[in-house]
Amino acid sequence: MPILGLKTPGPSKPAHFDLEPLIRPNILALQPYRCARDDYSAGILLDANENAIGPSLPALKKSDSTTDPSDVAAQTISLLSDKDIASLNRYPSPTHDELKRAIAKIRGVPDENWVFLGVGSDEVIDILYRVLCIPGKDRVMTCPPTYGMYKVTANVNDVGVLEVPLITEGGAFQLDEKAMDAAFKANPDLKMLFICSPGNPTGTLIPIDVIRKVLDNPLFKGVVVVDEAYIDFAPEGHSAASLVNEYANVCVTQTLSKSFGLAAIRLGYLLAPPPLIQILTNTKAPYNVSLPTASIALSATSLEGVAAMSNSVATLNQNRKALIEALSKTKGVGRILGGNHANFVLCEILDQDGKPSNKKAVEVYKTMAESKGVVVRFRGSEIGCEGCVRITVGTAQECEEAVKQMAALLQ
Ligand SMILES: Cc1ncc(COP(=O)(O)O)c(C=O)c1O
Known part of the structure; x- marks a missing residue:
């Protein structure tokens, strides 16, 4: 069964990878919810049970005078355009295509069809589990020491975790390729592999060539998730984002929480080939990213930002x-x-x-x-x-x- 709504195919490499059989059958068959804003967003909007009078925000009245630094609402509002303020009573865009295009541009993927937005990369990680892993049955691989949320999110979704530790001798913190191969052979049904680069808590980059070897390895038929929450603190040229243009079985999570200093707005994203992006989009809550978040993120991902x-x-x-x-x-x-x-x-x-x-x-x-x-x-x-x-x-x-x-x- 094809992925509903898919417009662009994405890379065909590697030959051993097929996304559709990896997706939970109920998710693949899902008829995406069409929210009001998917259909129309201009005119007299009486379609989404919003409040036509506008937001009940004392801060709005104060926003033209000097804003009190301790008034978070007033400060946040001062970052928004008049148009944004006028639409705070409306549901936001379900897609935020302009923001996706800005992210695609700065991260080197073709367009908005290669970007998924989440409430932090933590939401992105969670939705990957929900789309790919059948609770109580499927398993993923992690390489500890690594980011704790891979395991927590697996537990929340009742997904098993196979741990193949990094080589830790001398603080190397590199993938143990031999042990991973053995684990791939013994567990041919793994759905995802999480590679954190630079790692948390290791701060260590996993070389692109090593990631490429995993992508080309026919023993692993799942999706490789490269978590690049800290990539901007590493020298240039180490991001796996370039691999997304080439391989169907890789995706890269990044976030505005670290290098952009915007942890509070909760904006993370996934760079991935369109088929994976589309199935995540079909599954997500209709308005997962708020308008203030998207507006601030758009400013952060501008040239000046x-x-x-x-x-x-x-x-x-x-x-x-x-x-x-x-x-x-x-x-x-x-x-x-x-x-x-x-x-x-x-x-x-x-x-x-x-x-x-x-x-x-x-x-x-x-x-x-x-x-x-x-x-x-x-x-x-x-x-x-x-x-x-x-x-x-x-x-x-x-x-x-x-x-x-x-x-x-x-x-
Ligand atoms: C490796 C790694 N990935 C993801 C995250 C979560 O980031 P976000 O704030 O985008 O949810 C963190 C947060 O500390 C992290 O260390």
Whole structure:
């Protein structure tokens, strides 16, 4: 059965991949809900049970005067155009094609048919599970240490997770290709493989050539999901987005939460060939992305917005370098693990014998948060991360304060 609504086919490579049999039969057969705004969006709109009087927002009255910095509603409204404000009482676009086109342009995929928008990349991950995995039956592969939501979302959707750990020796955090091959052979029905690059909590890039090998590997017939939440903090040329134009079995999640500094608006997206985008679109809630979110995201993905993002990334990457240097000189801090290609640093906390210690790391992490006003994250329970804390790169001042407090506790 073909994917309903599909206009553009997408790449035909690799020969061993066929998307349709991977999709849950009920989803493939789904007649997408046609919402009011799919049909008409101009004229006297009496079709969607909206409120014709307009929004009940005190902030609207204040929006032309100087906005109070603590008034989030007023501040948000001041970012919107008059046209957007006038349509706050209306349901937003179900597609946000203009935003999708802006994302396609900056990320190098052909057009809006190659972009799916979600409420953060967390929603994108969830909908991938819902479209591809039959609850109670299907399984996916993850490569820990990795982003925890792959497992949580699998649990929520009653999907099994086969874990093939990264090679962790010496903090390498690379895919264990041999072990993955063995797992592919033993489990030919895996639906997805999550590759996080740069990884969380590793900060390590997975080389494009290695990802390409997985895509060409006939032993794995599922979809490869490359999570690039942190890609803008890595040197250019490492994004798997280019592979989306070439391979039918790959998709890439990205987000405005990290490099663009817009975690609060909740905008993540998937770059993928049109067949996968179409089936996700058929399945999503009609108005998953709000108008204020789409408007802010459109501004962030404009030429000026991308330039501002690059400046912010350059500053954070400089701060990361300084943070690494300072941590390396701090007594009681061991190796900095991983690739340092994200906006965080993973470092070992040592015990008195100079060994990475979870006990010491928890103690430092808790005391810092509870008595020193600096919150980092304990990651020592992750495979290959014994004794580790993950420190998000903050402002130069914040990083200095974090190292100062950590050094005092490790005296
Ligand atoms: C690897 C990775 N992917 C995805 C996300 C979620 O991002 P979003 O804010 O877009 O939901 C995070 C958040 O920390 C992350 O670390």
